[in-house]
Amino acid sequence: MQKLLWAEHQKIRRSKIVWITVFAVVLLAVMIFAGGLDVYHGPVVGDGLKYVRDNLRYIDNAGWYMDEVQPWSVMFVFPAVTALFGSYMICREEDEDTIKSLRLIPINEVKLTVAKMIVTFELSVMLYLLLFMITFLTEAVLHFSDLSVKLVLVTLKEYVLEGIGIFFAVSPVIALASRMKKYWLALVLAEIYSIAGLFVSMTSTLKYFYPINVVFNFSGYYKESAVGIWGSMGILLLCGALSVLILKLPGKTTDSRNTDLQQNTGLLH
Amino acid sequence: MSDFLIETRQLTKNYGDQTVVDSVNLHVKKGRIYGLLGRNGAGKTTIMKMILGLTPITSGEVKVFGRNIKGREKKVYPRIGAIIETPGFYPNLTGSENLEIFAKLRGTAAPNAVKRAMDVVGLPYKDKKLFGKYSMGMKQRLGIANAILHDPELLILDEPTNGLDPIGIAEVRNFILDLSKQEGKTILISSHILSEIALLADDIGIIDHGVLLEESSMRELEKKNSRYILLQVSDIPKASLILERQFHTQDYSVSDNHTLRIYDTSLNMAAVNKALMMEDVAVISSQLCNDTLEDYFKKITGGEGIA
Numbered sequence: 001m002q003k004l005l006w007a008e009h010q011k012i013r014r015s016k017i018v019w020i021t022v023f024a025v026v027l028l029a030v031m032i033f034a035g036g037l038d039v040y041h042g043p044v045v046g047d048g049l050k051y052v053r054d055n056l057r058y059i060d061n062a063g064w065y066m067d068e069v070q071p072w073s074v075m076f077v078f079p080a081v082t083a084l085f086g087s088y089m090i091c092r093e094e095d096e097d098t099i100k101s102l103r104l105i106p107i108n109e110v111k112l113t114v115a116k117m118i119v120t121f122e123l124s125v126m127l128y129l130l131l132f133m134i135t136f137l138t139e140a141v142l143h144f145s146d147l148s149v150k151l152v153l154v155t156l157k158e159y160v161l162e163g164i165g166i167f168f169a170v171s172p173v174i175a176l177a178s179r180m181k182k183y184w185l186a187l188v189l190a191e192i193y194s195i196a197g198l199f200v201s202m203t204s205t206l207k208y209f210y211p212i213n214v215v216f217n218f219s220g221y222y223k224e225s226a227v228g229i230w231g232s233m234g235i236l237l238l239c240g241a242l243s244v245l246i247l248k249l250p251g252k253t254t255d256s257r258n259t260d261l262q263q264n265t266g267l268l269h
Numbered sequence: 270m271s272d273f274l275i276e277t278r279q280l281t282k283n284y285g286d287q288t289v290v291d292s293v294n295l296h297v298k299k300g301r302i303y304g305l306l307g308r309n310g311a312g313k314t315t316i317m318k319m320i321l322g323l324t325p326i327t328s329g330e331v332k333v334f335g336r337n338i339k340g341r342e343k344k345v346y347p348r349i350g351a352i353i354e355t356p357g358f359y360p361n362l363t364g365s366e367n368l369e370i371f372a373k374l375r376g377t378a379a380p381n382a383v384k385r386a387m388d389v390v391g392l393p394y395k396d397k398k399l400f401g402k403y404s405m406g407m408k409q410r411l412g413i414a415n416a417i418l419h420d421p422e423l424l425i426l427d428e429p430t431n432g433l434d435p436i437g438i439a440e441v442r443n444f445i446l447d448l449s450k451q452e453g454k455t456i457l458i459s460s461h462i463l464s465e466i467a468l469l470a471d472d473i474g475i476i477d478h479g480v481l482l483e484e485s486s487m488r489e490l491e492k493k494n495s496r497y498i499l500l501q502v503s504d505i506p507k508a509s510l511i512l513e514r515q516f517h518t519q520d521y522s523v524s525d526n527h528t529l530r531i532y533d534t535s536l537n538m539a540a541v542n543k544a545l546m547m548e549d550v551a552v553i554s555s556q557l558c559n560d561t562l563e564d565y566f567k568k569i570t571g572g573e574g575i576a
């Protein structure tokens with residue numbers, strides 16, 4: 001497994017898909033920052049650690065930026081980029097025809113997929129850490145003295161747990177797109193799946209079960225009871241189990257796929 | 270154990286109702302180059318895939334290193350290097366980086382294995398050029414480098430000269446010959462290029478429409494190829510009469526109104542020419558010919574030639 005993990009890390013060197021995910025994170029941070037330049041007018045809103053005060057730009061309130069980025073990242077960006085990356089990692093072996101050479105080594109394909117999932121998990125957490133670094137440094141530049149250690153650490157914990165939660169929430173999408181051998185499909189499916197979370201959040205019950213919304217409970221972004229957090233964890237683990245099930249479902253072999261292709265294109269003689 | 274590193278018995282592959290490989294009995298001897306010759310789509314790649322366990326066998330059996338291959342045999346892979354169809358690598362990595370991944374996954378012990386393999390195929394080690402920017406020829410070379418990376422005893426090369434320019438083809442041919450003659454590797458190579466197989470192989474298998482039509486050593490095949498005297502004359506009936514009456518041979522055939530093929534090459538051609546001229550038969554040309562491998566290929570496949 002160690003060798004497979006090393007190999008998977010090597011394979012993403014200079015990979016455009018990594019830069020696409022980084023770009024998506026930076027773009028998200030820039031957009032929220034731009035939105036934060038508006039001035040807030042209204043009563044003070046806060047939860048003990050973070051406040052939004054009257055007649056101040058949103059971005060000038062300590063903790064606002066680090067906080068505001070989170071729902072946008074969970075609802076619009078991270079599920080899609082994580083799913084895209086994960087399914088690309090799995091599909092590329094067939095797309096780039098490297099799977100034949102790997103089979104001749106031979107490698108254990110289950111372990112190979114596990115290694116790819118681990119790298120995707122790492123990427124999900126790393127992207128959240130990148131986002132945290134951007135938002136934290138921005139806040140530190142703007143108002144370092146207003147930031148408390150507790151605020152920073154709590155937010156860091158939320159970001160890390162969101163990275164973990166998002167990976168588990170989208171893992172069935174990764175598995176599904178990988179089985180269909182179309183990694184761009186993961187992007188579309190994950191986007192529909194995560195945006196649906198917006199509507200689910202308006203419901204009273206479903207929001208406690210829908211994996212995308214559950215990520216907020218799991219990370220502590222929404223204040224939940226211990227039971228709620230354990231429940232969220234259970235749902236995310238169920239997503240992980242579902243992805244394993246999808247990946248292990250018997251399906252067409254490469255051989256029969258090739259035959260179909262050959263027959264369709266008249267290559268069989 | 271038999272002398273054969275690869276042996277197939279009644280090897281058959283069906284895709285639905287279509288039989289793409291039909292009862293093939295292949296015998297690849299240790300230390301020799303076996304050329305599998307056939308047109309595109311003849312079933313060469315499918316046979317190789319079945320030997321490697323990359324595609325299921327419909328019926329029959331495959332033995333590699335004396336071991337019956339049923340699916341993916343983990344124990345034999347470390348002893349085999351292979352290229353099947355186009356070699357696939359990661360386009361965002363350099364050639365060396367790609368090979369380092371495969372070397373590590375294989376657990377290749379030799380510290381300079383990647384460098385050595387790249388030197389053999391004439392690719393620069395640690396070059397910054399990414400695989401995605403490689404020409405077809407470079408890709409093929411890297412594929413071969415990957416196949417020899419772990420110093421296997423047996424090489425299975427599916428059309429390794431595909432996409433190479435004439436100089437590249439000659440270079441690949443030379444290092445395949447070196448691998449066999451100097452390092453004693455056993456090589457199964459497929460090609461639709463007859464001249465390539467003729468220059469490389471010690472043994473040859475001719476396959477057409479999934480059927481192995483002929484399997485023999487090149488030497489035997491060369492012997493089988495008939496030698497004859499091609500004689501062009503002005504009067505065929507008169508010439509035939511002279512051959513039969515004066516030279517007591519009927520071992521000839523008439524190709525057209527002016528051409529004879531005399532298969533009895535022991536005849537004294539000077540005497541034949543003299544006798545023909547004495548009887549007023551003009552000799553337009555007379556030459557000793559050998560049927561080429563291509564002629565033989567045409568003869569046994571009952572069709573057109575091959576490149």
